[in-house]
Amino acid sequence: xxxxxxxxxxxxxxxxxxxxxxxxxxxxxxxxxxxxxxxxxxxxxxxxxxxxxxxxxxxxxxxxxxxxxxxxxxxxxxxxxxxxxxxxxxxxxxxxxxxxxxxxxxxxxxxxxxxxxxxxxxxxxxxxxxxxxxxxxxxxxxxxxxxxxxxxxxxxxxxxxxxxxxxxxxxxxxxxxxxxxxxxxxxxxxxxxxxxxxxxxxxxxxxxxxxxxxxxxxxxxxxxxxxxxxxxxxxxxxxxxxxxxxxxxxxxxxxxxxxxxxxxxxxxxxxxxxxxxxxxxxxxxxxxxxxxxxxxxxxxxxxxxxxxxxxxxxxxxxxxxxxxxxxxxxxxxxxxxxxxxxxxxxxxxxxxxxxxxxxxxxxxxxxxxxxxxxxxxxxxxxxxxxxxxxxxxxxxxxxxxxxxxxxxxxxxxxxxxxxxxxxxxxxxxxxxxxxxxxxx
Ligand code: GDP
Ligand code: GDP
Numbered sequence: 001x002x003x004x005x006x007x008x009x010x011x012x013x014x015x016x017x018x019x020x021x022x023x024x025x026x027x028x029x030x031x032x033x034x035x036x037x038x039x040x041x042x043x044x045x046x047x048x049x050x051x052x053x054x055x056x057x058x059x060x061x062x063x064x065x066x067x068x069x070x071x072x073x074x075x076x077x078x079x080x081x082x083x084x085x086x087x088x089x090x091x092x093x094x095x096x097x098x099x100x101x102x103x104x105x106x107x108x109x110x111x112x113x114x115x116x117x118x119x120x121x122x123x124x125x126x127x128x129x130x131x132x133x134x135x136x137x138x139x140x141x142x143x144x145x146x147x148x149x150x151x152x153x154x155x156x157x158x159x160x161x162x163x164x165x166x167x168x169x170x171x172x173x174x175x176x177x178x179x180x181x182x183x184x185x186x187x188x189x190x191x192x193x194x195x196x197x198x199x200x201x202x203x204x205x206x207x208x209x210x211x212x213x214x215x216x217x218x219x220x221x222x223x224x225x226x227x228x229x230x231x232x233x234x235x236x237x238x239x240x241x242x243x244x245x246x247x248x249x250x251x252x253x254x255x256x257x258x259x260x261x262x263x264x265x266x267x268x269x270x271x272x273x274x275x276x277x278x279x280x281x282x283x284x285x286x287x288x289x290x291x292x293x294x295x296x297x298x299x300x301x302x303x304x305x306x307x308x309x310x311x312x313x314x315x316x317x318x319x320x321x322x323x324x325x326x327x328x329x330x331x332x333x334x335x336x337x338x339x340x341x342x343x344x345x346x347x348x349x350x351x352x353x354x355x356x357x358x359x360x361x362x363x364x365x366x367x368x369x370x371x372x373x374x375x376x377x378x379x380x381x382x383x384x385x386x387x388x389x390x391x392x393x394x395x396x397x398x399x400x401x402x403x404x405x406x407x408x409x410x411x412x413x414x415x416x417x418x419x420x421x422x423x424x425x426x427x428x429x430x431x432x433x434x435x436x437x438x439x440x
Pocket of ligand 2: 189296297298299
């Protein structure tokens with residue numbers, strides 16, 4: 001399912017940040033520190049009713065620009081938000097009334113012809129709610145009185161946002177296809193790699209418009225298997241993105257990671273592993289997706305003095321959440337490694353979605369405990385009664401135990417290793433849950 005991007009814009013101090021905090025879920029990422037902006041935060045798991053979305057707390061529009069340069073920067077920021085987001089929440093402050101900066105920004109917003117809702121914030125009391133009417137002059141529709149601080153009016157506001165977005169039901173993503181996200185820093189070679197994988201003799205079956213306007217997925221046939229590359233609009237478009245667009249491509253990449261089964265994380269051989277790569281690794285870890293790491297631009301390896309074994313070790317040390325993550329060395333430029341990458345994606349997907357027989361799972365766990373008995377703490381002992389694979393994608397093992405809280409992290413790791421040794425799950429995260437049951 002495509003996650004729509006909702007951007008919050010408005011002057012400094014109107015309460016954007018407060019509103020963002022109200023809407024945001026647990027997982028918040030800082031996606032850029034463009035000069036002249038206070039912050040650019042995105043929340044990955046915002047939810048409203050049955051909807052999930054990405055909410056972005058974007059730059060403020062200055063009322064008194066200190067200098068032209070900064071004002072231009074901010075305008076550019078708002079422009080980008082308008083182009084890239086699926087809906088806009090335009091925040092004003094009822095105490096201040098309509099300011100010139102509000103008018104300027106409203107003019108920009110109207111031109112963008114995007115769904116927009118006007119949030120008249122700090123309407124903390126009924127008498128202040130009466131002050132919202134002057135905001136009609138902005139020409140952005142009905143002002144919605146809210147108090148971000150007191151958490152009032154936000155339900156109606158969000159209702160209005162979602163009424164303006166296309167319905168989520170028409171999601172054309174192939175159900176019987178493997179959903180793949182290509183993630184990585186700008187310039188790592190994602191576009192080149194995407195083109196190398198799908199280009200020439202292997203034509204794209206069809207670009208499928210996603211539920212949100214700017215999302216374009218590419219459905220692709222690889223030797224009889226259907227693969228949907230998610231949100232490829234940015235990858236299919238040639239030419240270099242302007243600064244700032246990168247921020248939104250980072251946001252969209254996060255959305256794609258949420259929707260996919262397999263992430264292809266593209267690293268640049270000329271500069272790896274950077275903090276930004278590790279950030280992306282963090283999202284993948286959070287989302288528990290299967291992963292293939294690509295080290296691209298390997299045609300430059302000699303020049304850079306890189307050797308495969310060392311590069312692989314450096315990667316594995318940094319991405320510990322998937323032990324033994326498959327690493328493919330490519331040169332999108334020369335077409336190297338592309339023939340390994342596609343089968344690796346299929347293989348990793350197979351591991352991610354496989355279900356192991358109940359009896360075998362049991363045997364692995366009981367054998368492991370036989371070889372290396374569960375230690376207790378003092379007179380208290382944990383005991384495992386049962387282990388089943390409760391689900392796939394990601395593979396999840398559910399343990400029923402007495403005193404599960406006494407099962408030490410290192411022992412859990414040992415059990416995970418035994419499961420991996422027996423069953424593989426290459427490139428896949430593995431989840432283990434423990435539920436308590438007394439006296440069996
Ligand atoms: P931003 O610069 O637009 O992100 O604004 P902030 O979210 O940082 O808020 C600016 C100030 O307004 C802070 O002191 C907030 O506590 C305050 N504020 C935010 N929302 C409300 C509200 O609904 N009512 C009142 N009275 N104050 C608010
Ligand atoms: P994206 O921003 O991740 O989509 O990166 P692009 O695919 O646009 O590539 C960024 C730059 O790296 C371009 O100038 C490419 O020509 C170059 N590039 C991509 N793949 C390779 C490669 O395998 N080897 C070399 N030497 N350059 C590459």
